[in-house]
Amino acid sequence: MAILQVTKVSKTYKSGNRSLTVLDDVNFSVDAGESIAIVGPSGSGKTTLLGLCAGLDAASLGSVMLVDKALEKLNEDERAEVRSQNIGFIFQNFQLLPTLTALENVMVPLELKKRKDAKEKAAELLRKVGLEDRMTHYPTQLSGGEQQRVSIARAFANEPKILFADEPTGNLDTETGEMIEDLIFQLNQDLGTTLVLVTHDLELAKRTNRIINIKGGKIQEAQNG
Amino acid sequence: MGKNAWVFKMAMRDFRKNFSKLMLFVSAMVVGIAALVAISSFGDNLSKDIDGQAKELLGADLVLGNNQPIGKQPSDSLATDISEEINFASMVAFPATGESRLTQVRALEGAFPFYGELETIPVEAEKSFRQGGKKALVEKILMAQFNAVVGDSIKVGEVTFVIEGELEKVPGQSGITATVAPAVYIPMEFAEATGLIQYGSRLNYLKYYKFPASLPAEEVVKKFEELWEDDKISSTTVENRRNQTGRSFENLANFLSLVAFIALLLGCVGVASAVNVFVKEKLASVAVLRCLGVSSWVAMKIYLLQILLMGLFGSVLGAFLGTLLQYVLPSVFSDFLPVEVSIGIAWSSVGFGLVTGLFVSVLFGLLPLLKIRKVSPMATLRPDGDSISLRNDKLRWLVIGGILLFIYVFSYFLLGGWKFAAGFTGFIIFAFVALWSVALFIMWLIRRFLPISLRYTLRQALSNLYRPNNQTVSLIATIGLGTAMISTLFFVQGQLLDEVKFADKEDQPNMLLFDIQTRQIESVVASIQKRDLPILQQVPIVTMALESINGISRKVNDTLPEEDRRSRGLYNREFRVTYRDSLISSERLVKGELREVKNPGDSIFVSFDEGYASRTGVNLGDEIVFNVQGRPIKTYVGSFRDVKFNQVSTNFLVLFPENVLDNAPKFHVVITKTKNDRQAADVQAEIVREYPNISVVNLGAIVETLEEILSKIGFVIQFMAFFSIATGIVVLISSLIISKYQRMRESILLRTLGASSRKVGTINTLEYFFLGSLAALSGILLSYIAAFLLSQFVFQLPFRPVVKEAVIVYFAITLLTVLLGWLNGSKIIKKPPMEILRE
Known part of the structure; x- marks a missing residue:
């Protein structure tokens, strides 16, 4: 049963009279509980594809069905609602809100879902990622690895059906990176979340069920991880 | 938790870390709000005080005025007290030093003012002045100028008075009036003896009335209005004076508020620029919130709420400072105020400041804040992606329209006219566009070259x-x-x-001698020439009134429908005219021609100032009958002149040809140029000593x-x-x-x-x-x-x-x-x- 279905998706950017096609006729699907990696060289269109799959941007052509919703038929605020209910994000540069503490950062998706136990649940998630003594710290007071752990806790907070990760270890040293990878896959397994991750790192990609290779905006091949 | 409660919570969380940066935005508007509240409170209190002290503004219930003796009036029998005054501009001299100056001489009889008092130093001087004798009360500014002290002498015309006291305050008179024309009070019984009450003197006769409390002055005016109008007697009641003073101070308060408003507008620019940077720093956070599923409006509300909070904070602070500031204002404006101004919290002004502050902070903050709606969640993945453009955003144009409307409406209320408000708004737009263009042009210039x-x-x-x-x-x-x-x-x-x-x-005349009688003119000219000074102009002046224009007298004019009626001022005015067959340097012929009178019986063509003619509806060819000391003279409007009244020269609204007024009673003006201040002082002293009735204006x-x-x-x-x-x-x-x-x-x-x-x-x-x-x-x-x-x-x-x-x-x-x-x-x-x- 596909949780994400990408059909004939193209993305073209226009600048004056010139247009640049970044994605061209992309097709693939992801089943619930599956984990996939999108790999490819810089400028190949990986991040654009991730943005379209997660409803962060709209495709120029084609259709993206996410959790049974055709994203191209929704406006930006309706797509925001889909994200709030079903999606978690992990970013290469963590993207924590700088004016909120670690705990408050994790609470945000829970509060958006109007969970009364937002604080307790966020604290529990921070304990899971090993940051129980860092809850009241602001992002600038945390190391890169700690920030990414807060980001992971936030991503899993609303128990998403699907988790999108953009180079989650790209800004971290090898040792911290491995620890973060373990954490993502561990939580993914425990909570049965679908995982779509974009990476340069083939070792990381191999830990997923399937790898989608993209080059020049087209899918080259799909292989098992 | 409801959506709004969450927005509030998020706003508070963000606010903790932004407080110091948002303080910049607050500080920009505090001064403007403080100024607005201070001036508005001051205006409120002033208007209350003018109402409360209205009787002291006039000093009486009713004042009648005319340029000739008022005589017995039917209203006299209704009054409980009456006082009379003749006032005129004249030179006064201080014999101790020989110095002199043009002042406002007021010959007083009776107990005026009936409300308020003449405040003097020493206090008892007011009383002893009224007890009779050759005593004068002299405005303190005049005393200070000539280093005079109580007990010194002062010469008014032919009579020398002892300075009984220094005048501190006269009802209804502000400090600035005293600077322009300082007053010298003398007893009425010596007015004639001064020799200053003669033809050509510009005398103003006043009669002050006090009525019983049960008789409103308005009723008296209503009863005798027509009679007084026929005799060209003006009447002023407490109500008239209150309205007049209230109106002029309302204008002043509005003008000052406009200056405060400009300061506030300047602050608003600061608000917009501070919020702009605040928003710039928040764009990344907004993108994350959007990723997490927050809608664009909810994201904007989080930041709008912070702006609102800071706006409120700034307004409260501004209103507080403004209330404190009004303690300073009465001393700043003391020279211009005819009443004592009380100080207190004017809640309506505080409320006005709060609402204005809150409104402008949101309005001006909204402009950059609108960008938040356009932040794409994709910015989390590509932070340096497309920059946000609001060029085609309808809401942005709506906010800009709102700002212009706000400026227009606000200035409309302060300036009281749509044309002024449009002009002011137009200039603000022009200034912004000009500065913005200059900035863009400079950036382009540097980038290019x-x-x-x-x-x-x-x-x-x-x-x-x-x-x-x-x-x-x-x-x-x-x-x-x-x-x-x-x-x-x-x-x-x-x-x-x-x-x-x-x-x-420049090579301009710098001394004017006026009120010279015909019998004095030759000797005055001789004494000036004796000092080797030039007679630049010697001008005869004849006073007259307009009796009819195109056959319509004042009485007939009053019965005409309003659209056909001419201004009453035209009929009531005392015209001071001269006669000559040529133009002087301060005037220029713009229509018609100057026509001479060569033989008795020739038609008389007079020349009008073009501006005055157009204001009063006088046209070329109109037939005008002037009344010259009881004798009617029929004339026609033969030409219009453009007269530069701001030049030192004798300028006239109406110019007669020669050979018409030669035998009419007249007085003269002589204009000369002294070489230095010392010489000017000497000439002035000599003339005033020899001819006390002549007034000398020394331009220095x-x-x-x-x-x-x-x-x-x-x-x-x-x-x-x-x-x-x-x-x-x-x-x-x-x-x-x-x-x-x-x-x-x-x-x-x-x-x-x-x-x-x-x-x-x-x-x-x-x-x-x-x-x-x-x-x-x-x-x-x-x-x-x-x-x-x-x-x-x-x-x-x-x-x-x-x-x-x-x-x-x-x-x-x-x-x-x-x-x-x-x-x-x-x-x-x-x-x-x-x-x-x-x-």
């Missing part, structure tokens, strides 16, 4: 003006507008003063008086300009602090790459020098335009660009910008790069 061969620091500083994150547009707009306002005030003030001094310095002395008046007005203007300057400086500081955040990264990277602190400091200082210079120059240019428009259309003076003040303003603003910029940047330069990179 910056030579690569320039020194590195200079090149960097200039490039910073157009690079991303530059503050060129916002700094030039804010500093430029502030400079424009401040320098316009200086320029106009300077020009008015120069105009008077110019008249004194007028310049002194005018300088004194202008310096008093100037003080008020500068006090008000202070608000603009203070706001300008706050906006400047906040703009610079904001730009510090913008430039921090570049400076640190330069330091990291090995640039010395000195080099980075030089680049920053040069950048601020260019910004300050450009902003000051643009502002000065704008103020030249404003001063030109004001001098052309308001003061009707030839525009002379003021250079000295412009140079001072330029250096002051540029220096201030560089100094603040340097203070601002020095902290970054001194810190280790790592410390800031980690921030």
